[in-house]
Amino acid sequence: MADVMKDRRTDFGPPHYSKFLPPIIKENYGKWKYHEILKPGVMVHVSETDAKLFTVRASSGRLIAIDKIRNYCDLADKYCDGFLRFTSRHNVEFLLTKSENIDPLIADLKALGHPVGGIGNAITSIVHTQGWVHCHSAATDASGVVKAVMDDLIEYFEETKLPGKLRIALACCLNMCGAVHCSDIAILGIHRRPPKINHDTLKKTCEIPNVVAACPTAAVRPAEVDGKQSVEIIEERCMFCANCFTVCPSMPIADPLNDGVSIWVGGKVSNARHEPMFSKLAIPFIPNNPPRWPEAVEAIRGLVELWAANARKYERMGEWIERIGWPKFFKMSGIEFQKEHIDDFKHAGLTFKRSTHLTF
Amino acid sequence: MADVMKDRRTDFGPPHYSKFLPPIIKENYGKWKYHEILKPGVMVHVSETDAKLFTVRASSGRLIAIDKIRNYCDLADKYCDGFLRFTSRHNVEFLLTKSENIDPLIADLKALGHPVGGIGNAITSIVHTQGWVHCHSAATDASGVVKAVMDDLIEYFEETKLPGKLRIALACCLNMCGAVHCSDIAILGIHRRPPKINHDTLKKTCEIPNVVAACPTAAVRPAEVDGKQSVEIIEERCMFCANCFTVCPSMPIADPLNDGVSIWVGGKVSNARHEPMFSKLAIPFIPNNPPRWPEAVEAIRGLVELWAANARKYERMGEWIERIGWPKFFKMSGIEFQKEHIDDFKHAGLTFKRSTHLTF
Amino acid sequence: MADIPKTPLLDELEKGKWPSFVTEIKTAAKRSPMCADLLGQLEQSYREKIGYWKHGGIVGVMGYGGGVIGRYSALPEKYPGVSHFHTIRVNQPAGWYYTTEALRAICDIWEKHGSGLTNMHGSTGDIILLGTTTDELEPIFAELTKFDFDIGGSGSDMRTPSCCLGMSRCEWACYDTMALTHDITMHFQDELHRPAFPYKFKFKMSGCPNDCVASIARADMSIIGNWKGDIQMDKAAVTEYAKGGMNIQSDVVNNCPAKCMEWDGTELKIENSYCKHCMHCINVMPKALRPGKERGATILIGSKAPIVEGALLSSVLVPFIKLEPPYEELYDLVERIWDVWSEDGKNRERVGEFIQRVGMGNFLEAIEVEPVAEMVAHPRENPYVFYEDYYEEGDEDDEEDDA
Amino acid sequence: MADIPKTPLLDELEKGKWPSFVTEIKTAAKRSPMCADLLGQLEQSYREKIGYWKHGGIVGVMGYGGGVIGRYSALPEKYPGVSHFHTIRVNQPAGWYYTTEALRAICDIWEKHGSGLTNMHGSTGDIILLGTTTDELEPIFAELTKFDFDIGGSGSDMRTPSCCLGMSRCEWACYDTMALTHDITMHFQDELHRPAFPYKFKFKMSGCPNDCVASIARADMSIIGNWKGDIQMDKAAVTEYAKGGMNIQSDVVNNCPAKCMEWDGTELKIENSYCKHCMHCINVMPKALRPGKERGATILIGSKAPIVEGALLSSVLVPFIKLEPPYEELYDLVERIWDVWSEDGKNRERVGEFIQRVGMGNFLEAIEVEPVAEMVAHPRENPYVFYEDYYEEGDEDDEEDDA
Numbered sequence A, B: 001m002a003d004v005m006k007d008r009r010t011d012f013g014p015p016h017y018s019k020f021l022p023p024i025i026k027e028n029y030g031k032w033k034y035h036e037i038l039k040p041g042v043m044v045h046v047s048e049t050d051a052k053l054f055t056v057r058a059s060s061g062r063l064i065a066i067d068k069i070r071n072y073c074d075l076a077d078k079y080c081d082g083f084l085r086f087t088s089r090h091n092v093e094f095l096l097t098k099s100e101n102i103d104p105l106i107a108d109l110k111a112l113g114h115p116v117g118g119i120g121n122a123i124t125s126i127v128h129t130q131g132w133v134h135c136h137s138a139a140t141d142a143s144g145v146v147k148a149v150m151d152d153l154i155e156y157f158e159e160t161k162l163p164g165k166l167r168i169a170l171a172c173c174l175n176m177c178g179a180v181h182c183s184d185i186a187i188l189g190i191h192r193r194p195p196k197i198n199h200d201t202l203k204k205t206c207e208i209p210n211v212v213a214a215c216p217t218a219a220v221r222p223a224e225v226d227g228k229q230s231v232e233i234i235e236e237r238c239m240f241c242a243n244c245f246t247v248c249p250s251m252p253i254a255d256p257l258n259d260g261v262s263i264w265v266g267g268k269v270s271n272a273r274h275e276p277m278f279s280k281l282a283i284p285f286i287p288n289n290p291p292r293w294p295e296a297v298e299a300i301r302g303l304v305e306l307w308a309a310n311a312r313k314y315e316r317m318g319e320w321i322e323r324i325g326w327p328k329f330f331k332m333s334g335i336e337f338q339k340e341h342i343d344d345f346k347h348a349g350l351t352f353k354r355s356t357h358l359t360f
Numbered sequence C, D: 001m002a003d004i005p006k007t008p009l010l011d012e013l014e015k016g017k018w019p020s021f022v023t024e025i026k027t028a029a030k031r032s033p034m035c036a037d038l039l040g041q042l043e044q045s046y047r048e049k050i051g052y053w054k055h056g057g058i059v060g061v062m063g064y065g066g067g068v069i070g071r072y073s074a075l076p077e078k079y080p081g082v083s084h085f086h087t088i089r090v091n092q093p094a095g096w097y098y099t100t101e102a103l104r105a106i107c108d109i110w111e112k113h114g115s116g117l118t119n120m121h122g123s124t125g126d127i128i129l130l131g132t133t134t135d136e137l138e139p140i141f142a143e144l145t146k147f148d149f150d151i152g153g154s155g156s157d158m159r160t161p162s163c164c165l166g167m168s169r170c171e172w173a174c175y176d177t178m179a180l181t182h183d184i185t186m187h188f189q190d191e192l193h194r195p196a197f198p199y200k201f202k203f204k205m206s207g208c209p210n211d212c213v214a215s216i217a218r219a220d221m222s223i224i225g226n227w228k229g230d231i232q233m234d235k236a237a238v239t240e241y242a243k244g245g246m247n248i249q250s251d252v253v254n255n256c257p258a259k260c261m262e263w264d265g266t267e268l269k270i271e272n273s274y275c276k277h278c279m280h281c282i283n284v285m286p287k288a289l290r291p292g293k294e295r296g297a298t299i300l301i302g303s304k305a306p307i308v309e310g311a312l313l314s315s316v317l318v319p320f321i322k323l324e325p326p327y328e329e330l331y332d333l334v335e336r337i338w339d340v341w342s343e344d345g346k347n348r349e350r351v352g353e354f355i356q357r358v359g360m361g362n363f364l365e366a367i368e369v370e371p372v373a374e375m376v377a378h379p380r381e382n383p384y385v386f387y388e389d390y391y392e393e394g395d396e397d398d399e400e401d402d403a
Ligand code: SRM
Pocket: A035, A086, A087, A088, A089, A090, A091, A118, A119, A120, A121, A124, A125, A127, A164, A165, A167, A182, A183, A184, A267, A268, A269, A270, A271, A272, A316, D095, D163, D164, D165, D166, D169, D170, D171, D172, D210, D211, D212, D213, D214, D283, D284
């Protein structure tokens, strides 16, 4: 074992990216002058050297088998001298020097079942997470919801007919691995029932002080339950964040009857025009309805179309709502405003309407 | 005593305002159509009945002897059929039906030493409080600072040459009786040294639990000091709000060496254009320098002139600063940005700059 | 005729064009020894940079729990005239209108029984009679009574309500502020005079969103006039303003926070359903634009100064309400709020702080008001939602239990 | 060749035009029994609306503390193929560029030693190899090593840094994001592989304020390109856009958050000293406008997801910094931050939460950074200022003591 460690390489880091850059990028690195969107999913970047780089973007699927990766490699070998990349939203991008290759590549991609688009004023792929496929913490599935939603919204991926960019993200629990907290539309898996405590195993499997400390609302306190050292939950203080479960397997919170998704709107990340914004609660709860979550799919289409029909050019979801005000948003969307929408966490007071800037 | 109470009137409330309204107002009550500012301190309101009501506004002084009130009454009898009013900012208003009375009235007011103005895009009287004249809680005087500042700014009261309204308020301690927290420029008396506890009297004069509860930062805790039940202060937790002193006379906080004023900017109350805003800290501390607080007077003139020279038409102080950003405000004003400016109370995180919207 | 002490420092404040409070005190001192000692103590404060007043004790008039602020000098031997120097808060008439007759009456009373010094007015709105002794309180009250002047609030009671002058002289008043202010004051005389709340409660009435009594910043209940329906426009007058040199695009349209106005050089268009009722366009074109015809008010709750939990602005509680006598709907609401707050509020906890502590949603349930989107600037950003019901195994799918 | 279970529910997700993960799992299942059992368990999850994974235990490769997520089925008897189903996070090359050769190599390894399922990529940026057993971890690492692929972060360590493609294909990159990302990754290999922090620490590098890796929302340190000096303008190209039908007034000027642009119909003026560097005008006129010539970045700190204290956005720490190798200034800053946070941070307290707890001012003192106005959206609104020095009686007027 010692010698295994001896002659073994560690801490050498990832391969240097330069090995993976196509020649045209090496030559024009830092020299790009401008870009143009040629058609949905296709853009050209023009360099000061007048070199032109064509990009074709397709949905990668993200959760893919090696077979699919090999398909991409075949296409990259065929059209891109063996280079390709993925994007920060998990699309696959093919980088071409010959414009005449664009259409054949697109044809091959379509044949492979991978839509081309997501560039410009479009809906691009949904950043998402593991869900029931791989995570113990999930309140809903990730890939299934994403698939159902994008099947429905694919026209907005394949065309650029929206007022601006619209970013959708999904996280299957409050840990928010999808970083959904700043998305135009966020789908968030939520629990609605306090954890069920397994008093027999808790002491053995968890550090009671850590469990108590993990609760943001101090709903967990140490308790002795029929002779066993354990914890108890003050139910009315619990808001189902599952952080106690994260640190303690003996407090399972997932519950088929009460888990589901909530929908959030109006977040953005870019600094373009408006500063970055958090997403805000639109629909407090939609029960999990696998395999295709039809209620969630319909609600999201409704939000997209409402925005598309009413936003001004370049207005992101949140910018549009800020202009018209939230009361109008609730009226127009038909979503009922409820107690759940009113913040009651740390900075709640700052979310109250502290002016008479109202629409009637 | 019982019978004293018997035939005595209580709970009859203030006189009904209608007894005090001049006929022209009774006739045109609710019928006013528009108004025009005729010259500094003078405006006319025109009714649907075409009746015209002329208003002449003068600084009342607020802290005045009955002799002065009688002078006002003489003028009201002479020019206004015996009617007059005061404003929400403590100016005195004379209501005339005859325009030819305006100039003689103004002449008489000037002779009385009371400047006419404060209407429109002007600086009107400073809302203020009691200070050393009447309050036990004062960290500075009120009337003296106000007098010195307005002596210096009087041109902006008597003329209307500013981009918009500018409201100045003063409060002599954090209780903020002047409600300075939403003023274009606020002058706030502050302490900078923890209360000195009188352990001999504390138990007798104060409810220890109330004193402990009164501290926003939990700096006060019960303690026994040489045998006496009392409290102690964790100095590094004390931010000198004096709330413990408010509930407990045995914790005097006023301190000649460390008391003074702080200057705040950018608040507003009206809903015009921008929603109401709190004032924000500009100058953390200026030592008390009676009788005329020259450093404070100079600092305030500097702020007024900076705003006047750079704001766009109608932009209140806070609207202007929001457009250009606080870094620019600090650069232009020459005020040094310090640790004290950074919020560290409850909602501090929301005051951090959470974008790249910066000017260089 | 008291002899007036030397006040070299205060004398500096008799210079300059702004009215001098020092001159006023000196004038009063000619008549009142109290004011002579006030000058002395104040001069010492100016010299030593510290005040010399003690905490106020409880003083008042019989049958009333508020309206008088007890004040005692910390240096009574040196300044006996101010050993007692209490303030009486006299409830002003709504809108601060007076006849000279009424004012002279107050002056006469105050000359006889007090220092002769006043604040016209205090920042809550009362007439402040500044400086008298405990034994003068009853006589003063008796004489005020003769002239129908009652006293105002202090301590943990309803404070003296105040308002902008509204319809009496302003073309923009969306409800009768003075009428409502007087009515509230009369309706709640007991709450005004006998402190029984966890802490003070203030009403301020403004006739429109310009909020000329700063109610949104300093009233536990802020009642601010507002309108529904289209802003009334006199197109001819708009043209006049344009001709008169007003740049309607930059002065008006570009300043509209709702971005709901358009100006094509000849015609001004307002998308009224998006108007945020900020008043700006009306403010700058008073001859051309007026608030819409359906008038009422927005009720906001909770503003206050910083102590203890930090300053608050009032926030929307009722987006729009018609306000006509007998104001039953309003008074019912106020009573429900006071009941809940008096029941569960902590000592010295303003209603705004109380709402923050218990949560707006719970507060609304307690006062039986439906949550509406107008109450929030935006819905919650955090996912920490206290969903109140969940299904138990074996429930009928349709029915839910309370947690 | 494992036999694939019936999955009537999952089969519904093979319908529709969007690529189907179910089809992908089935493809992999043709080869891997693990994936067959994954399908079975997933179908059961779909049927019963609940996941069947247990908490991950600590598994990994020798000498590394992170990079592997242990995952075990809660129904191992029923689905033995996924009784172990660990994830390996492989550190992606900066910018997510690949040669087909490199990708094929990874596919071959994963075919031999794992489920054959991947995420391209994980949302932190790693290549996610989804599903293998504990005993395969070492062989996989050995083979990855051959192809120069190292593994990424997990647990309380520096997480795998990621970036936008920056200068490689974007005209707006204000610094070399890929170069910096690679350099940070190499510079902090030990911190990446051996968890020693209070909690995770993430870096994300974006080349300009468009922030194409969403760094301001999900990186403990967000490094976002920015510029000084005037926006470069090609006046002819501006005219072109106007001719081309762009409404420069409404599309560009009216959307400028700094209100610092003017368009008179022929000439576009920018008051650059007021520009807020939002990118909008550049975004809509890429041929006409470009960032200014002095390039660098703004460093922001502290963003994270909600657990525990609520979601945070990063806030400005260094308004502008030039970023060229060897990046000493940056690394010194990072080390100081890590020292303070590691010293005083609580278990599972992200640096953003740590700053909120100790106060930005104190944090800045500890890391020896001067406070500047760029760090705040606005100065404090509350008067609760912790003035740190006060005079004692008898002090020389000029000198102060610490409290
Ligand atoms: C390829 C990618 C970077 C990468 O290294 O992978 C990228 C590439 C470009 N982005 Fe981006 N952005 C990419 C993720 C993002 C993200 C991150 C995210 O969505 O998680 C953002 C922030 C989104 C947000 O604000 O919530 C982002 C906000 C922008 C913006 C600002 C848009 C806005 O108005 O708010 C622009 C400017 C524009 O499009 O006008 C932009 C512009 C661009 C340009 C035009 C830059 C250029 O000149 O090349 C690139 C192609 C245009 C496009 O995709 O529409 N990119 N861009 C990412 C593609 C993701 C995808 O597959 O769809």
